[in-house]
Amino acid sequence: MMKSQHTKLMTMKSTMIVCFLTGMCFTACKKDSGDNPEPLQPTIQNLEIGINNNQIGVIGKDFHFNADVLVSGKIANVQVKILPRTGETYIKAWSHEITWDTYNDAKNTTVHKHFYIPTDAVEGKYDFVVIVNDQNGSKLEVKKSITIYAEANVPPNTVITH
Known part of the structure; x- marks a missing residue:
């Protein structure tokens, strides 16, 4: 073999090795x-x-x-919000919010709470929003409809507790 052909062959082999190693690096890093x-x-x-x-x-x-709360990691907190509904009319502005940090670090839990509807609440239909925040930054919001009544206006046969 002539020296120039040998040099070309070595250069071609070196180029192929460099390309192979570069490809392996990108494949391994992907x-x-x-x-x-x-x-x-x-x-x-x-x-x-x-x-x-x-x-x-x-x-x-x-x-x-x-509510039974399930998260992939751990719970940060659980919130409920009672918010005015779009399109509803109220005699004054009112909303209510509660955050429970007591479930922090729990994997899964049953949230069983009793709380009082504040005395300054206003009758009407509201959005009841349940929010679960987990420690991974994920958040779930579930919105349901509720109706708030003054005791004198509660529909017949409705069970209420003190």
């Missing part, structure tokens, strides 16, 4: 989407809102809330 899947969104099951799950709140009375 992140596989299956390695770190997105954390699953929190979920809520067995949601109960109001006494006997009737979606009714009575001003100044006990309100029942129950």
Whole structure:
């Protein structure tokens, strides 16, 4: 073999080796989407809102809330918000919000709470929003409809507790 052909052959081999090693580096560094899947969104099951799950709140009375909360990591907190509904008319502005940090660091839990509808609440239809925040930054919001009554205006045969 002539020296120039030998040099060309060596250069070609070197180029192929460099290309092969470069390709291996990029292949090895490529992140596989299956390695770190997105954390699953929190979920809520067995949601109960109001006494006997009737979606009714009575001003100044006990309100029942129950939900099984499932997260892929750990819970940061659980919130409920009672917010005015779009298109509804109220005699004054009113909303209510509660955050429970007591579930922080729990994997999964049953949130069973009783709280009072404040005495300054206003009758009407509201959005009842349940929010679960987990420590991975995922958030779930579930919106349900509730009606808040003054005790004197509660529909007949509605169970209320003090």
